Amino acid sequence: EAGVAQSPRYKIIEKRQSVAFWCNPISGHATLYWYQQILGQGPKLLIQFQNNGVVDDSQLPKDRFSAERLKGVDSTLKIQPAKLEDSAVYLCASSPRGSGLQSWVNTEAFFGQGTRLTVV
Amino acid sequence: GEDVEQSLFLSVREGDSSVINCTYTDSSSTYLYWYKQEPGAGLQLLTYIFSNMDMKQDQRLTVLLNKKDKHLSLRIADTQTGDSAIYFCAEKHNFNKFYFGSGTKLNVKP
Numbered sequence: 001e002a003g004v005a006q007s008p009r010y011k012i013i014e015k016r017q018s019v020a021f022w023c024n025p026i027s028g029h030a031t032l033y034w035y036q037q038i039l040g041q042g043p044k045l046l047i048q049f050q051n052n053g054v055v056d057d058s059q060l061p062k063d064r065f066s067a068e069r070l071k072g073v074d075s076t077l078k079i080q081p082a083k084l085e086d087s088a089v090y091l092c093a094s095s096p097r098g099s100g101l102q103s104w105v106n107t108e109a110f111f112g113q114g115t116r117l118t119v120v
Numbered sequence: 121g122e123d124v125e126q127s128l129f130l131s132v133r134e135g136d137s138s139v140i141n142c143t144y145t146d147s148s149s150t151y152l153y154w155y156k157q158e159p160g161a162g163l164q165l166l167t168y169i170f171s172n173m174d175m176k177q178d179q180r181l182t183v184l185l186n187k188k189d190k191h192l193s194l195r196i197a198d199t200q201t202g203d204s205a206i207y208f209c210a211e212k213h214n215f216n217k218f219y220f221g222s223g224t225k226l227n228v229k230p
Binding site for chain 1: 153
């Protein structure tokens with residue numbers, strides 16, 4: 001089974017530029033997550049999709065970040081314009097089950113290798 | 121809140137046991153997870169425990185759960201240099217949301 005694919009692996013941009021990241025989740029996985037991991041910290045949830053709908057985007061800085069999951073498969077995360085503090089690893093993860101599933105069913109999240117963004 | 125707490129560093133000698141601790145926030149979390157992150161890689165699931173269990177053993181890994189204190193630990197027996205990595209605990213809330221701790225960096229000395 002292929003894992004979660006992300007591209008690019010690395011990106012260096014200047015502040016105020018735009019950048020986009022792409023994620024292809026594991027086939028058939030209903031839930032897709034974007035996490036931001038700042039150096040030395042744990043992953044922080046930015047946005048969660050179930051199929052092509054947004055479940056939670058409360059931590060997404062919507063003035064500069066946007067994300068979409070057209071057709072409920074691949075997803076893109078965009079930052080426009082980027083700030084220095086956006087430097088981080090952006091991790092995509094997917095989970096086979098929907099968000100409405102009862103919480104007593106185990107549903108682990110599978111992670112991609114991440115995109116390391118450096119804003120200079 | 122979603123502040124899952126972990127100590128930042130742990131250093132052990134090869135062959136010793138490692139114990140990584142975590143305090144989570146939501147007493148209603150039904151599953152708790154341990155993930156491993158090696159340099160430049162994503163997070164890899166190591167093991168998980170259901171909240172009605174006190175202990176789970178999986179080869180060299182033992183997970184202990186104290187639900188009353190919201191305390192989770194991961195014991196790695198016979199720690200090897202290949203176990204050097206950052207270990208994250210995570211709790212799963214309703215609607216399939218995962219919240220992670222800040223990670224414990226395990227350094228295994230030969």
